[in-house]
Amino acid sequence: MIETFRQYGPALVQGFAMTVFCWAAGAVLSMALGLGIALVQRYAPRPVQWLLRVYIEVIRGTPFLVQLFVLYYGGPMVGLMLDPVPAGIVGLTIYGSPYYAEIFRSGFSAVPKGQIEAARAIGMTEGTIIGRILLPLGLVSALPALVNFSIILTKETVILSIITVPELMYQVGRMGAETFRYVETNLALALFFWALVEVISRVGRRLEARLTQHLTPRA
Template identity: 35%
Template sequence: MNTEQLHLVLQSAWNALPTLLAAAPVTLGFALAAMLLGLPLGFAVALARLSGVGALRGVSSVFVSFIRGTPLLVQIFVIYYGLPSLGITLSPVVGGVIALTLNAAAYLSETIRAAILSIPRGQREAATSLGLTGAQTMRLIVLPQAARVALPSLSNTLIGLVKDTSLVSVITVVELLRSAQLVIARTFEPFGPYLTAALMYWAISSALEVVQRGLERRFSRGT
């Protein structure tokens, strides 16, 4: 790469920056929405998989297996392009959030289930002997400890969601990647906008990693 080419790349990256900065909140918003919606759904799925009711275990296991065994991109296509054939039409934003939420919930459920199972059974038995109900034992004994165990994986899931939001660009959601593509369509210079988008994904993920480490230190002091 000569000096002129480097100048063109840097110039295109700089010109793309305002557009991509405007799209960054969309990317972060999709990731946070999927995480906030996926957490309670993932918790419910985890409880279903730990349930003594065979039907609940079966349905939840199939859900987790299907989501984890198929690409997220295919799931987005099924929800956004497939559902209209059944009379269900969703906007790109709603379709994208639903796809990301279902995907996140499947992975979060496994994290939550593993964290719950990591708590020694003796603690539950002790709580029962003290007269606590199953719900009280879960709320007061199991979940506070399970949250500390699950925190790193939960944080990693959020960081992964930030990167996965790039896939909703295929259904015309104008997030970081789609914004870079729109800039490229005007300028015909791909390297600068794509590099800028990559650096912004990295910056968001790095910021979330800093928050994750801070939360881990705070939780570790609380033990």
């Protein structure tokens, strides 16, 4: 078994690096898109809010596998030709953005309305209110959910192997097919993902402690 992992170790590490890359790119882009959707929902006219609500409900109501298939295999029908890795990142971005949008919307709802009304009363522009009040206070409330969904998004990367993205699941599947050691290969998959989730969790806890340190009473 040790010889098997020694043989396939470089491929597993490369697959893990691709998994981290796809997850990081997808998480950052979907978080940015989700933030934009949440802000537009808050300030846009009602018809635009309805359109965004339809987008959110459609994406949240369909499996990521189906979305990825439509994007990768259906895209060429409308002139959208994407290689596997870009298609995987775009797929993760589309899939994650509605969830992040709802998390940000919930965080914004937790900001006391009195603070926003007071800011408007002293002449602050909406852009300043967003940058100095809505985002900082909303992020404090939304951070645990943001970290939690980011962890969930790591596990969705295994679906990218379906469109031949050479991420960890793809490499593990190849290793299992060639060696017939399915228990060991899936154990390696679980350990890699456990390590990634543990890192994200620790970073999330540090960020939460930093953002909420001013809320902790001092002795």
